Amino acid sequence: MSEPRLFGLVGRFASADSLTDAARQLRSLGYREVEAYTPYPIDGLDEVLRPRRRTWLPLLMFIGAVFGAVWGYFIQAWDEVLNYPINVGGRPHNSWPAFVVGTFEFMVLCAIAAGFFGLLASCRLPRLYHPIFAADDFDRASVDRFFLCVGARDPSFDPRRIRRLFERHGAERVSEVVA
Numbered sequence: 001m002s003e004p005r006l007f008g009l010v011g012r013f014a015s016a017d018s019l020t021d022a023a024r025q026l027r028s029l030g031y032r033e034v035e036a037y038t039p040y041p042i043d044g045l046d047e048v049l050r051p052r053r054r055t056w057l058p059l060l061m062f063i064g065a066v067f068g069a070v071w072g073y074f075i076q077a078w079d080e081v082l083n084y085p086i087n088v089g090g091r092p093h094n095s096w097p098a099f100v101v102g103t104f105e106f107m108v109l110c111a112i113a114a115g116f117f118g119l120l121a122s123c124r125l126p127r128l129y130h131p132i133f134a135a136d137d138f139d140r141a142s143v144d145r146f147f148l149c150v151g152a153r154d155p156s157f158d159p160r161r162i163r164r165l166f167e168r169h170g171a172e173r174v175s176e177v178v179a
Contacts, residue, residue, distance in 0.1 A: 004178040007131040008033070008151040009159055011166035012140075012173045016042045019146040022169035023048045026150065026162075033151030037132065037141040060118040061111045068110025072103040131179040149177070 013019040020042060026034050027048055034049055036042070076099040080086070085093045120126070132138060132149055141147050148171075150162050159176070166174045 006152045006159075007177045007179040008149045008157075009162045009166075010132070010135045010138075010147055010149045010175055010177050011162075011169075011171035012137060012175075013146040013148065013169070013171055015170075016045075016146055018170040019148055020045055020048060022148055022166060022171070025165060025169070026148075027051075029165075030156050031150055031154050031162075033154035033157070035132075035149045035151070037138070037147040037149070039142055039144060039146070042146075055122070057115060057118050057122060061115040064114025065107050065111035067114075068107040069103055071110070072106030073099055075106075076102055131177055135177045136173060136175045145172075 011022065013022070016038065019036060019038070023034060023036060023045065036045055036049060038045070073096075077094055080095075080098075081093045087093075091098075132147075135147065135149075137145065138147065148166070150157065163174050
Protein backbone atom coordinates (compact mmCIF):
# COMPACT_ATOMS: atom_id res chain seq x y z
CA MET A 1 0.00 0.00 0.00
CA SER A 2 1.31 3.44 -0.84
CA GLU A 3 2.29 5.90 1.83
CA PRO A 4 -0.19 8.76 2.26
CA ARG A 5 1.00 12.02 0.77
CA LEU A 6 0.17 15.53 1.85
CA PHE A 7 -2.82 17.03 0.04
CA GLY A 8 -2.68 20.46 1.61
CA LEU A 9 -2.97 22.67 4.65
CA VAL A 10 -6.43 23.69 5.87
CA GLY A 11 -7.33 26.60 8.12
CA ARG A 12 -10.70 26.87 9.87
CA PHE A 13 -12.02 30.41 10.36
CA ALA A 14 -14.96 31.71 12.36
CA SER A 15 -15.78 34.68 10.10
CA ALA A 16 -15.97 35.36 6.40
CA ASP A 17 -13.88 38.53 6.73
CA SER A 18 -10.89 36.76 8.24
CA LEU A 19 -11.10 34.07 5.56
CA THR A 20 -11.24 36.68 2.79
CA ASP A 21 -8.30 38.59 4.27
CA ALA A 22 -6.24 35.39 4.50
CA ALA A 23 -7.15 34.46 0.92
CA ARG A 24 -6.24 37.94 -0.28
CA GLN A 25 -2.83 37.76 1.39
CA LEU A 26 -2.19 34.24 0.07
CA ARG A 27 -2.99 35.46 -3.43
CA SER A 28 -0.68 38.45 -3.07
CA LEU A 29 2.13 36.10 -1.94
CA GLY A 30 1.75 34.10 -5.15
CA TYR A 31 -0.22 31.04 -4.05
CA ARG A 32 -2.45 29.69 -6.80
CA GLU A 33 -3.76 26.37 -5.44
CA VAL A 34 -6.15 27.92 -2.91
CA GLU A 35 -9.72 26.75 -2.33
CA ALA A 36 -12.37 28.11 0.01
CA TYR A 37 -15.24 26.12 1.51
CA THR A 38 -17.99 28.24 3.02
CA PRO A 39 -21.57 27.71 4.24
CA TYR A 40 -22.82 30.50 1.96
CA PRO A 41 -21.44 32.56 -0.94
CA ILE A 42 -19.07 35.35 0.06
CA ASP A 43 -19.10 38.49 -2.03
CA GLY A 44 -15.79 39.05 -3.80
CA LEU A 45 -14.10 35.83 -2.67
CA ASP A 46 -14.18 34.32 -6.15
CA GLU A 47 -12.34 37.33 -7.60
CA VAL A 48 -9.73 37.02 -4.85
CA LEU A 49 -9.11 33.31 -5.45
CA ARG A 50 -9.33 33.26 -9.25
CA PRO A 51 -9.09 36.68 -10.86
CA ARG A 52 -10.04 36.80 -14.54
CA ARG A 53 -10.33 33.06 -14.82
CA ARG A 54 -10.81 32.13 -18.45
CA THR A 55 -13.05 29.23 -19.26
CA TRP A 56 -12.97 27.14 -22.40
CA LEU A 57 -16.59 26.00 -22.06
CA PRO A 58 -18.14 28.55 -24.49
CA LEU A 59 -15.58 27.62 -27.16
CA LEU A 60 -16.30 23.93 -26.60
CA MET A 61 -20.05 24.55 -26.98
CA PHE A 62 -19.46 26.56 -30.17
CA ILE A 63 -17.36 23.74 -31.63
CA GLY A 64 -20.09 21.27 -30.62
CA ALA A 65 -22.71 23.45 -32.32
CA VAL A 66 -20.70 23.74 -35.54
CA PHE A 67 -20.05 19.98 -35.52
CA GLY A 68 -23.76 19.30 -34.91
CA ALA A 69 -24.86 21.63 -37.71
CA VAL A 70 -22.43 20.16 -40.22
CA TRP A 71 -23.17 16.58 -39.22
CA GLY A 72 -26.95 17.12 -39.11
CA TYR A 73 -26.98 18.70 -42.58
CA PHE A 74 -24.62 16.05 -43.98
CA ILE A 75 -26.75 13.15 -42.72
CA GLN A 76 -29.92 14.58 -44.24
CA ALA A 77 -28.27 15.53 -47.52
CA TRP A 78 -26.51 12.17 -47.80
CA ASP A 79 -29.76 10.33 -47.18
CA GLU A 80 -31.81 12.41 -49.63
CA VAL A 81 -29.22 13.02 -52.36
CA LEU A 82 -26.99 9.92 -52.39
CA ASN A 83 -28.56 7.06 -50.49
CA TYR A 84 -32.28 7.18 -51.25
CA PRO A 85 -33.31 10.03 -53.58
CA ILE A 86 -37.08 10.50 -53.80
CA ASN A 87 -38.69 13.00 -56.17
CA VAL A 88 -41.26 14.87 -54.08
CA GLY A 89 -43.30 17.36 -56.08
CA GLY A 90 -40.54 17.97 -58.62
CA ARG A 91 -38.27 19.63 -56.03
CA PRO A 92 -34.51 19.20 -56.24
CA HIS A 93 -32.98 16.47 -54.06
CA ASN A 94 -30.60 18.84 -52.26
CA SER A 95 -33.23 21.31 -51.05
CA TRP A 96 -31.62 23.04 -48.08
CA PRO A 97 -34.82 24.64 -46.69
CA ALA A 98 -36.14 21.16 -45.97
CA PHE A 99 -33.03 20.39 -43.92
CA VAL A 100 -32.96 23.54 -41.77
CA VAL A 101 -35.17 22.36 -38.90
CA GLY A 102 -33.43 19.02 -38.45
CA THR A 103 -30.01 20.66 -38.75
CA PHE A 104 -30.91 23.24 -36.10
CA GLU A 105 -32.22 20.63 -33.68
CA PHE A 106 -29.14 18.45 -34.04
CA MET A 107 -26.91 21.52 -33.67
CA VAL A 108 -28.60 22.42 -30.37
CA LEU A 109 -28.37 18.81 -29.17
CA CYS A 110 -24.62 18.63 -29.87
CA ALA A 111 -23.96 22.06 -28.29
CA ILE A 112 -25.83 21.11 -25.12
CA ALA A 113 -24.10 17.71 -24.93
CA ALA A 114 -20.69 19.36 -25.39
CA GLY A 115 -21.54 21.89 -22.67
CA PHE A 116 -22.79 19.23 -20.27
CA PHE A 117 -19.83 16.90 -20.65
CA GLY A 118 -17.40 19.84 -20.75
CA LEU A 119 -18.83 21.11 -17.46
CA LEU A 120 -18.47 17.68 -15.88
CA ALA A 121 -14.86 17.49 -17.11
CA SER A 122 -13.94 21.00 -15.92
CA CYS A 123 -15.44 20.33 -12.48
CA ARG A 124 -13.71 16.93 -12.42
CA LEU A 125 -17.02 15.20 -11.77
CA PRO A 126 -18.27 12.73 -10.84
CA ARG A 127 -15.97 12.69 -7.82
CA LEU A 128 -17.28 10.55 -5.00
CA TYR A 129 -14.46 11.34 -2.61
CA HIS A 130 -12.17 14.30 -2.07
CA PRO A 131 -9.27 14.39 0.42
CA ILE A 132 -10.63 17.62 1.97
CA PHE A 133 -13.46 15.54 3.48
CA ALA A 134 -10.89 14.09 5.90
CA ALA A 135 -10.04 17.52 7.37
CA ASP A 136 -10.82 18.06 11.04
CA ASP A 137 -14.39 19.33 11.57
CA PHE A 138 -14.94 19.76 7.83
CA ASP A 139 -18.61 18.89 8.25
CA ARG A 140 -19.03 22.35 9.79
CA ALA A 141 -18.15 23.93 6.41
CA SER A 142 -21.80 23.62 5.45
CA VAL A 143 -23.05 24.96 8.78
CA ASP A 144 -21.11 27.77 10.43
CA ARG A 145 -17.35 27.65 9.70
CA PHE A 146 -15.17 28.81 6.83
CA PHE A 147 -12.29 26.70 5.52
CA LEU A 148 -9.35 27.74 3.38
CA CYS A 149 -7.13 25.06 1.85
CA VAL A 150 -3.77 25.58 0.18
CA GLY A 151 -2.88 22.61 -2.00
CA ALA A 152 0.49 20.94 -1.69
CA ARG A 153 0.78 21.01 -5.49
CA ASP A 154 1.31 24.77 -5.34
CA PRO A 155 4.87 25.57 -6.45
CA SER A 156 5.42 27.94 -3.52
CA PHE A 157 3.88 25.63 -0.89
CA ASP A 158 5.55 26.14 2.49
CA PRO A 159 3.56 24.64 5.41
CA ARG A 160 5.21 26.73 8.14
CA ARG A 161 4.66 29.99 6.29
CA ILE A 162 1.03 29.15 5.51
CA ARG A 163 0.40 28.05 9.11
CA ARG A 164 1.75 31.37 10.43
CA LEU A 165 -0.36 33.30 7.93
CA PHE A 166 -3.51 31.40 8.93
CA GLU A 167 -2.85 31.97 12.62
CA ARG A 168 -2.13 35.66 12.03
CA HIS A 169 -5.56 36.01 10.39
CA GLY A 170 -7.36 34.31 13.28
CA ALA A 171 -7.68 30.69 12.19
CA GLU A 172 -9.25 28.61 14.94
CA ARG A 173 -7.45 25.48 13.79
CA VAL A 174 -4.82 24.68 11.16
CA SER A 175 -4.36 21.08 10.11
CA GLU A 176 -2.71 19.00 7.44
CA VAL A 177 -4.81 16.90 5.09
CA VAL A 178 -3.38 13.76 3.54
CA ALA A 179 -4.60 12.33 0.25
